[in-house]
Amino acid sequence: GRGALDMKGLGVAQLMTFLTLKRLNVPLDRDVVFYAMADEEAGSQFGVEWLAEHHPETLEAEYTINEGGGGSTEAFGVERPVFTVAVSEKGPLWLKLIARGRPGHGSMPHDDNCLDRLVRAMQRIQDWNRELSVSPMLTEYFSRLNRAGVFTAEATVESLSKVAETDVRVRAMLSNTISATTIKAGIKHNVIPAIAEATLDCRLLPGVRPEDFQQELEAIIDDPKVTVERVFAGWSEANSFDTELFNVIENVIHDHIEDAVVVPGVTVGFTDSRTLRNRGQISYGFSGGLNEPHLAATVHGHNERVSIESFKLNCRMVWEVTHQMCAAR
Known part of the structure; x- marks a missing residue:
């Protein structure tokens, strides 16, 4: 259904990570905030832009994991897992x-x-x-x-x-x-x-x-x-990919898929990350799902869907990245 890939699947993976941290009472070295903001498809005027103007204190963070990245079973006609971590967007x-x-x-x-x-x-x-x-x-x-x-x-x-x-x-x-x-x-x-x-x-x-x-x-x-x-x-500069979060994401991906290629990338569409980057945040597009091209092509189309295996992998990776970044050592 509409939004299964863009981006309810990632949203649920993030929400389950947030709830699991609470249910397990995981001690944290960093605060973890769950953002659920509307209106991104239409320009974010009544979503993140509204929050930035009226409640900027809610957006204070060092890092944000957002949409815009993900894994594909092939790229440029070559069958090999490739995960793009979006560090910038047009x-x-x-x-x-x-x-x-x-x-x-x-x-x-x-x-x-x-x-x-x-x-x-x-x-x-x-x-x-x-x-x-x-x-x-x-x-x-x-x-x-x-x-x-x-x-x-x-x-x-x-x-x-x-x-x-x-x-x-x-x-x-x-x-x-x-x-x-x-x-x-x-x-x-x-x-x-x-x-x-x-x-x-x-x-x-x-x-x-x-x-x-x-x-x-x-x-x-x-x-x-x-x-x-x-x-x-809207506009924003690119984030650096020489950060703790990028390294953790890369390591978690390789823990699950050893031969995966992890690359910093640019999102040719736009997301709420532009607003967060302009506030000084490191905002990455990251999803742990690994999708075949024919499934990725259903975004915004008929019968948009995500495989169960990809969704489970997404939940696992988002959890592990968040846990490694935020849990008390």
């Missing part, structure tokens, strides 16, 4: 383009047609060649996969550029992306409209500020009669 920037022009009769074309303006603007965006960027974290990601024989290309811009030509996920990991999602104009077949609108879903690399990217995009459009409105935006 920032959302949702924009609306509004083109204005002179209305008129469809039988009398003129040079101030708002739809023509919008089409030209969209074409300029489509033709915009945005450079690929390989951050130190992504260098580590691809290098680890390369050493494990999972990924054949080297972790260089030149090698990865060739892969990105055909692999949309690699391209999304390495560049600021733009997807046109809706377009709206006109009410009649024979009427030139006065206004035309389109929406863009932009996803920006960690550390790229939305206002800087929007300014670049407006310069690319270069039309005073096409305005760009910001609907929603």
